[in-house]
Amino acid sequence: MKSIILTGSTSGIGKAVARELLQSDCRVVGIARSENPFPDESNYFHVRKDLSLGSGLEDGFLEAIEKTKGSEEIYLVLNAGTIDPMKPIEQAGSTEIRMAVQLNLTSVLLFASVFIRELEDFQGRKKILSVSSGAAKKAYPGWTVYGATKAAVESLTRNIAVEQSGRKYPVEIVSLAPGVVDTPMQSHIRETSEAEFPLKARFVSLKEEGALKTPEEAAEGILRVLFSQEYPSGSVLDIRELG
Numbered sequence: 001m002k003s004i005i006l007t008g009s010t011s012g013i014g015k016a017v018a019r020e021l022l023q024s025d026c027r028v029v030g031i032a033r034s035e036n037p038f039p040d041e042s043n044y045f046h047v048r049k050d051l052s053l054g055s056g057l058e059d060g061f062l063e064a065i066e067k068t069k070g071s072e073e074i075y076l077v078l079n080a081g082t083i084d085p086m087k088p089i090e091q092a093g094s095t096e097i098r099m100a101v102q103l104n105l106t107s108v109l110l111f112a113s114v115f116i117r118e119l120e121d122f123q124g125r126k127k128i129l130s131v132s133s134g135a136a137k138k139a140y141p142g143w144t145v146y147g148a149t150k151a152a153v154e155s156l157t158r159n160i161a162v163e164q165s166g167r168k169y170p171v172e173i174v175s176l177a178p179g180v181v182d183t184p185m186q187s188h189i190r191e192t193s194e195a196e197f198p199l200k201a202r203f204v205s206l207k208e209e210g211a212l213k214t215p216e217e218a219a220e221g222i223l224r225v226l227f228s229q230e231y232p233s234g235s236v237l238d239i240r241e242l243g
């Protein structure tokens with residue numbers, strides 16, 4: 001059996017990924033703040049954690065790893081994220097900057113670290129996929145914290161891949177930008193003021209033109225990359241550039 005630990009399983013892209021995995025008889029261990037989104041699914045386990053807080057994350061993650069016992073393949077999808085604080089950097093408060101970096105970057109580093117350490121002797125396939133963003137490479141006014149954390153996620157993907165390359169049972173790692181996807185995060189972008197996010201009109205137009213991907217389409221791309229053998233470890237991918 002395949003087990004997948006998935007952060008941000010309660011909404012948007014992550015919820016669609018979890019639903020698709022459960023339909024394929026995988027075991028899913030979701031991590032998020034909200035309640036269990038799949039209370040009737042026997043293959044779904046839920047760990048409630050606020051990943052923007054510094055404390056208790058390692059224990060929560062160890063609890064998640066414990067649920068994967070007996071699996072032949074173990075995957076980690078690091079999907080939880082926030083686009084806040086969405087405003088010019090000088091207007092962002094220290095607490096909101098710290099919490100965003102903790103969620104989008106520190107929890108990714110910490111979970112990757114514990115996953116690699118705890119599964120060092122596991123001989124089945126083990127792979128990490130982090131959800132990145134086009135904002136890792138392209139500048140958007142108002143998305144300074146978001147873009148910085150996503151660029152760092154792409155960097156850690158390349159670095160962990162070279163660290164793992166000589167190991168006896170290496171962990172594979174890739175990152176994937178999912179395109180512009182119709183989720184609560186996109187609604188939040190469209191509801192923000194132009195003073196805070198001057199490019200808001202572009203995202204309103206994308207929605208009006210029907211140009212957004214559905215969460216199910218994004219989930220399909222994420223799972224294709226997750227289970228594929230095609231992409232070398234360390235690949236930094238964008239769904240829009242995949243065939």
Ligand SMILES: NC(=O)c1ccc[n+]([C@@H]2O[C@H](COP(=O)([O-])OP(=O)(O)OC[C@H]3O[C@@H](n4cnc5c(N)ncnc54)[C@H](OP(=O)(O)O)[C@@H]3O)[C@@H](O)[C@H]2O)c1
Pocket residue numbers: 007008009010011012013014015031032033034035049050051052053078079080081082083103131132133134177178179180181182183184185186
């Ligand atoms: N939508 C897009 O167009 C787009 C584009 C590029 C990249 N992405 C990336 O895709 C990923 C998913 O985004 P989405 O659009 O699906 O967003 P979303 O609908 O807002 O979902 C975000 C998920 O992250 C979890 N989360 C948020 N804050 C958390 C916290 N403090 N602790 C634990 N979990 C937390 C949420 O769960 P709880 O609220 O239950 O905690 C939720 O399950 C993010 O990494 C985002 O940067 C999205």
